[in-house]
Every structure is written in C-alpha cells, then in structure tokens.
Amino acid sequence: MNYSGGITFIMPNFAPMEKQTPTILVVNDDGITAPGxxxxxxTMQQLGRVxxxxPDxxxxxxxxAITIGKPLRLDAVDLYEGVEMYKCSGTPVDCVKLAVNRIFxxxxxxxxxxxxxxxxxxxINVLYSGTMSAAVEGAIEGIPSIGFSLDDYTQQANFEPCAKYVKAIATQVLEHGLPASTLLNVNFPKTADLxxxxxxxxxxxKWAEEFDERMDPHQRPYYWLTGEFQLNDQGEDTDVWALEHDYVSVVPVQFDMTAHHAISILNSWKF
Amino acid sequence: MNYSGGITFIMPNFAPMEKQTPTILVVNDDGITAPGxxxxxxTMQQLGRVxxxxPDxxxxxxxxAITIGKPLRLDAVDLYEGVEMYKCSGTPVDCVKLAVNRIFxxxxxxxxxxxxxxxxxxxINVLYSGTMSAAVEGAIEGIPSIGFSLDDYTQQANFEPCAKYVKAIATQVLEHGLPASTLLNVNFPKTADLxxxxxxxxxxxKWAEEFDERMDPHQRPYYWLTGEFQLNDQGEDTDVWALEHDYVSVVPVQFDMTAHHAISILNSWKF
Structure with missing residues (x-):
C-alpha cells in the first residue's frame, strides 16, 4: 500500500457539515466553573447549539485516565442562561464518554x-493534559475534535485575544472535517498581539522533575511534584518555536502511537 | 530532511549495555501486591539488579495521569526477600518520575x-493503560522501556508461559537499545501454547461504551462504565490479529503524537 499518495488525506473521515445548525460538545479539564x-x-454559541x-x-x-473502580455522577446544572450544561464527577475522558453515550x-x-x-x-504536555485527552477521546469517537490552551495558569487569564482564532479554527473544521483519526492541538501565547x-x-x-521533599507533623516525608520544561529541539517547525514567536500553534494529533519506522528494526532481532 | 533514510533508525538512542550488571526499574499499575x-x-532478577x-x-x-494537586508518599517496603521495593501513593507515571528523581x-x-x-x-488501550503510560514515561526519561500485559484480568492469571518471552525481549532491548523515542508494548494471549x-x-x-445506570438509596442516578471493544481493522499486521492467533504481540510505540501527514492539508486551509 502506498501511504505517500495524497488520496487518503484529501478524503476527510468526517463528512463536511450540512447547511444546518451544528451541535457542539464543549469539555475541559479545569472544571465547569473555570473562566476558560x-x-x-x-464562542461556540456563535456557531451552533452548545x-x-x-468535570465538577x-x-x-x-x-x-478513565474511571473504572467507582461509579460516576452526571448532573444537569444551570450555570449560564440558555446553555445545556452537565457536571461530571469523573475525568475529562469520562465526560466525553458520558456525553456520547448518555446525552447524545x-x-x-x-x-x-x-x-x-x-x-x-x-x-510533550499533550500526553499529561486532561484537556487534550478529552479531545483525543472525541476523535476516537469519530467526532472532529480540537483542544485549546492558553499560556496563563491564572484565574485572571485574558482569553479575549484567543476568541477570534478559536472561532476561525472551529469554523474551518466544521467546513472541511479533519483527516481520518486526527484532531487538533491549538495553543495560544500570552499576548494580545498575535x-x-x-x-x-x-x-x-520533557519535564525535568524536581520533587520538593517536606516533612509532615508526624515526621514522615512527602513530595510535591515540581519541574522545569526542557526543550530538546531546535526546529523552527515546532509548537514551542511558534509560541515563542507569538504565533498560535496548531498541531495535528493522532492516536495511533505505533512507531511504524521501528517495525523493520525489530523484525531483524533474534528473540 | 529525508525521514525515509535508514540512518536515523540504525543509530540507537540508547547505547548498548556495557558488560556489567544492569539496573532494572520495575513498575506496574495493578499495585505493588499484584501477582503480575x-x-x-x-524474571528481571535473572538479568540484573532490580x-x-x-502504586500502593x-x-x-x-x-x-500525574499528581499535581496533592503531595505524594514514597515508602520502602519489604515484600520479597532481597528486593529493593517502594510503594507510592500516586499514579504509575508518578512512580517513574519519583524513581528517576528520588531513588536513582x-x-x-x-x-x-x-x-x-x-x-x-x-x-487503543495503550492510551488508557497505566501500565503502558509508565513505560511511555520511562522512554520520555530516556530509559529503554517495555510494557507487558496478559489477556487475563484475574488474580489467578497464569503468567508462567510469559516468563521466557519477557526475559528474551528484555535481553534483546538491553543488548540493542531501542530506536530514539520509542518503547515496546508487549501483549500475551491467554494460552500456554504460544x-x-x-x-x-x-x-x-475503540470501546463502544455502555454506561450502566443505577439508582442510589437517595434516588439519585449513578453510572458504571462498561463497554465492548470494537475492532475497525482487518489487517493481519496488527496486535489484535497476532493475539487472536496465539502470538505474543510486540508493538513499537512512540510519544510524538503529531499527525505529520496532516500538516500539508492544514496548511492549505484559509483561516
């Protein structure tokens, strides 16, 4: 099979939107009350039914992560007028699974x-992130999916400069669909001047960890995870480079984790 | 840059083992007392210092998943004679991070x-699995890493047929190293006749979820995650096919989740 031919990628997995109001599932990992x-x-209310x-x-x-060993709660909440909203006791991936199976x-x-x-x-944060894992789960479910993140941890983060890009990217995805088994990872630098x-x-x-060791009142040690991000990549085609230069980075992500290039090497091993 | 050339993959990231006793980090997600x-x-004690x-x-x-919002415990335990062992209150990935930073x-x-x-x-279980995520984290840390799994959920699972393959695969990895930024996902079918x-x-x-809805004693609903695995792949080069035919499946895994083939498509979009 010829994987380098263009035909696979010109044919989108998801049919382009009909000219009717789209339905949009909104999830996150910071919790249902987060400003983000x-x-x-x-922004999505401008494009369809939300x-x-x-997570609660x-x-x-x-x-x-998914919740296997304990049951989940899913309850309707009335947080913003006219918006259908549910809080879930589980992880971001649980939210997507419950939405698909119990709501839609x-x-x-x-x-x-x-x-x-x-x-x-x-x-590498794509792996640790609940936000991105929710989007990955959406894509596994066959839904065109996008994760959005801003370089600001605070509750006072200014998301306003992001809004027009969020709308533009979502509009393009609704119009074109996405290539089979892919989703988008969109990150915003902390600037109004994009x-x-x-x-x-x-x-x-990768993260170079440095665990902060402390003593509890009973003289037993405990550890807080801290660390510094370590860039091992000088490429000018990376998300890190784009963000450092005040661009919005868009990375297409796939959930096939096979290292296809390594298969022939392993086949040469004598077990 | 020509990614199809062989040179990148012939040069291993990890130098082949010197002729001295290797040190082997053993982790899991079923917990420190699991038979597996x-x-x-x-098996690893036959190859080096363990x-x-x-997880506790x-x-x-x-x-x-990693533990950000609360501190972690890491305590030495004396479970099997002569084995250096620690139980950790966190996730499998936390275990690897703590091992690298606090023990090694x-x-x-x-x-x-x-x-x-x-x-x-x-x-797709590679994404949900704590076992595999611990191995992925090992690879991110630059350690040649392998995850092993058997098709038997029970505490009585018979791991004996796996042992010689576990040893053979680990021996090959210690000898050859692994290609840059890859690890191995090894699965065993439930048979003694491999x-x-x-x-x-x-x-x-993917998993086709079916949440089991129940009522608690206070008449509030709760949900248990259940589901059936849905195979959307007729390939004879997959791990599912190999396991169905009583082979040990070995998948090389990478943690670059970029869908490289989709970059050119996205570049043609008008935002």
Whole structure:
C-alpha cells in the first residue's frame, strides 16, 4: 500500500457539515466553573447549539485516565442562561464518554472542543493534559475534535485575544472535517498581539522533575511534584518555536502511537 | 530532511549495555501486591539488579495521569526477600518520575519494565493503560522501556508461559537499545501454547461504551462504565490479529503524537 499518495488525506473521515445548525460538545479539564470554558462556550454559541459536559472539580494532569473502580455522577446544572450544561464527577475522558453515550445517545455532535485550558499543552504536555485527552477521546469517537490552551495558569487569564482564532479554527473544521483519526492541538501565547496561525509538529521536550521533599507533623516525608520544561529541539517547525514567536500553534494529533519506522528494526532481532 | 533514510533508525538512542550488571526499574499499575509484578521482578532478577517502585493501590485506567494537586508518599517496603521495593501513593507515571528523581537521582536505570498487567493493553488501550503510560514515561526519561500485559484480568492469571518471552525481549532491548523515542508494548494471549513473537502495529479499534445506570438509596442516578471493544481493522499486521492467533504481540510505540501527514492539508486551509 502506498501511504505517500495524497488520496487518503484529501478524503476527510468526517463528512463536511450540512447547511444546518451544528451541535457542539464543549469539555475541559479545569472544571465547569473555570473562566476558560466560559469563553469557549460563548464562542461556540456563535456557531451552533452548545452542550457542555465538564468535570465538577479541577482535573489537570489527568491525561487519558478513565474511571473504572467507582461509579460516576452526571448532573444537569444551570450555570449560564440558555446553555445545556452537565457536571461530571469523573475525568475529562469520562465526560466525553458520558456525553456520547448518555446525552447524545448515538446521534454524535458535529464538533468536540476542549478548553480553553489555563496553561499550555504544547510539546510533550499533550500526553499529561486532561484537556487534550478529552479531545483525543472525541476523535476516537469519530467526532472532529480540537483542544485549546492558553499560556496563563491564572484565574485572571485574558482569553479575549484567543476568541477570534478559536472561532476561525472551529469554523474551518466544521467546513472541511479533519483527516481520518486526527484532531487538533491549538495553543495560544500570552499576548494580545498575535502574529497569526502556524501549523506545527509537537516539539521534542520533557519535564525535568524536581520533587520538593517536606516533612509532615508526624515526621514522615512527602513530595510535591515540581519541574522545569526542557526543550530538546531546535526546529523552527515546532509548537514551542511558534509560541515563542507569538504565533498560535496548531498541531495535528493522532492516536495511533505505533512507531511504524521501528517495525523493520525489530523484525531483524533474534528473540 | 529525508525521514525515509535508514540512518536515523540504525543509530540507537540508547547505547548498548556495557558488560556489567544492569539496573532494572520495575513498575506496574495493578499495585505493588499484584501477582503480575512478582513474576516480572523475579524474571528481571535473572538479568540484573532490580528496583521496584509501584502504586500502593490499583491504578488501572489511569492513563498518563500525574499528581499535581496533592503531595505524594514514597515508602520502602519489604515484600520479597532481597528486593529493593517502594510503594507510592500516586499514579504509575508518578512512580517513574519519583524513581528517576528520588531513588536513582540522576543515574538512570538501564531498563524500565512495566507490568505484567492483568488484562490486555493492545490497540487503543495503550492510551488508557497505566501500565503502558509508565513505560511511555520511562522512554520520555530516556530509559529503554517495555510494557507487558496478559489477556487475563484475574488474580489467578497464569503468567508462567510469559516468563521466557519477557526475559528474551528484555535481553534483546538491553543488548540493542531501542530506536530514539520509542518503547515496546508487549501483549500475551491467554494460552500456554504460544506461537512465538510478532512485531505489529496498533490495531484501529475503540470501546463502544455502555454506561450502566443505577439508582442510589437517595434516588439519585449513578453510572458504571462498561463497554465492548470494537475492532475497525482487518489487517493481519496488527496486535489484535497476532493475539487472536496465539502470538505474543510486540508493538513499537512512540510519544510524538503529531499527525505529520496532516500538516500539508492544514496548511492549505484559509483561516
């Protein structure tokens, strides 16, 4: 099979939107009361009918965790006038699964957007991020999906400069669909003076951990996870580079984690 | 840059082992008392010095979750004679981070093995699995890493047929290293009559969820996550196919989630 031919990628997996109001699932990992999800749902209301399903508490760093060993709660809440909203006791991925199975019940939404996250999810953070994992789960469910994140952890983060890009990117995805089994990871630098959009690859980087060791009142040690991001990539086509140069970074993400290039090497090994 | 040339992949990221006793980090997600980790650590003792860092409670389905909002405990335990072991209050990924930062303190282990998981982690399960995420974290830390899983959820699972393959695969990885930024996902079918090893790609599949809705004594609903695996892939080069035919499946895994093939499509969009 010839994977380098263009035909696979010109044919989108998801049919372009009919000329009718799309339904948009909004999720996040910072919790249903976070300012970032309010900006996101308000922006999506300009594009279609919005349904919000978000965690009832902060779920940052939950990655692709799902809740197996205990039951989940899912309750309607009336937080913003006229918006269909549900809070969920589980992880961001649980939210997507519950939305698809219990709220949409088979009639899938036309778009799944996650965020806007308080804090970047570029480079390796795509793996740790509940925001991005919710979008990945949306894509696994066959829904065109996008995760949005801003380089500002605070509750006072200014999401206003992001809004027009969020709308533009979501509009394009509704119009074109996305290539099969892919989603988008969109990150915003912390500036009001954005230079536009760059399509990027995930930068090669990692967290250099430094656990902060403390003693509890009973003289038993405990540890807080801290660390510094370590960039191991000088490429000018990465999300880190784009963000450093005040661009909005857009990385297409896939959930096939196979290292296809390594298969032939392993086949040469003698087990 | 020409990514199709062989040179990148012939040069391993990790230098082949010197002829001295390797140090092997053993982790899992089923918890430090699980039978699967006992088989794994006993097998690794035949190859080098073993250090075990595992969750103090079951952490299945935790994916790549890390613990940010609360502190972690890490305590030495004396479970099996002569084995250096620590239990950790966090996720499987936390275990790897704590091992690297607090136990090895910069002198990295030569190998990180995770499992043997009670239950398969083939296909899309690589994303949900704490076992595999621990191995992914090992690879991010620059340690040659392997996750092992058996198609048997029970505490009575028979890991004996796996042991010689676990040893053979770990021996090959210690000898050859692994290609840059890759790790191995090894799954065993539930049979004593194994046909050998197949190098595979991750099968395209997903879980079709079916939440089991119940009422609590206060007449409030709650939901249990259940579901059926749905295979959307007829390939004979997948892990699902290999396992169905009684092979040990070995999938090389990468943590660059960029859908590189989609970059040119997105560049043609008008934002």
């Amino acid at each position: 999800i309010k900006v996101l749902l308000e 349904v919000v399903v978000a 508490s902060p779920q940052s760093g939950m990655g692709h 019940k088979g009639s899938k939404p036309d778009l799944c957007v996650s965020g806007i996250n308080h804090g970047l999810n570029n480079s 230079n536009g959009i760059k399509i990027c690859r995930q930068a090669n980087g | 980790i006992k088989v794994l650590l006993e 250090v075990v860092v595992a 409670s079951p952490q299945s389905g935790m994916g790549h 303190k910069g002198s990295k282990p030569d190998l990180c093995v995770s499992g043997i998981n009670h239950g398969l982690n083939n296909s 046909n050998g090893i197949k190098i595979c790609r991750q099968a395209n599949g």
